[in-house]
Amino acid sequence: MSKDYQAVVNTIQVYFDGLFHSDTERLAKVFHPKAHYVCATDDPLLYLTMDEYFPIVDKRPSPASRGETRQDQILSIRFAGDNTAFVHLNCAIGEKFFTDFLTLILVDGRWQVISKVFDFEIKKLS
Template identity: 30%
Template structure:
């Protein structure tokens, strides 16, 4: 019975792949798909923000008081969600066709969740760890921690 369910889930994911491909993120694994859509919503808004470069796509993903912390080139980077959103270019990146993004995992306990997102770009691979909370019935990212790992230039 389980192989049939997995096969059906994969068939649905493959059928949806062309629609998802236009946003350049990988279809969710069956495990991530099983997580309530309300929990996935801010993560998917975050992915759309990256794909489109639009601040209005990012904004519903984050709680207004969210903070972002991370490491890039050995340096600590810290900013508010609004500072991060303010960096949105307003358009997709020039190399958008080569960029891939996906939700690696989501773990939910009550009104709290953590998620791992991977943003695989031509020159850098970001690993984002999102802390989410359900506040007033709506899931939002309250904290983002990230690691940026530069890639070696292609030869």
């Protein structure tokens, strides 16, 4: 396994931890400040900057605090050159089951999410 592959996996683990704990300090470590957050599940298209997205995360109860079972997994990682990676993953928050497509760039020696495009389905909790 290449060091870049493992570095991307480590970045995504921080991403998963940030979502599960609704922790924007963790998320700020993995999102580039100019990242895009986009969802087309509902109409109209949802497009947020990090300055708009992080306050939403700060306000919501975390899946961890609600005792939810953690559900996250990396489905694939692909590289485009030395400085770009594409990660396809799944995770869940409450009844929402997400499919995320994250584009990461290597900036200042660390992998950062520059684009998050996702879709979600509503699943009944058991």
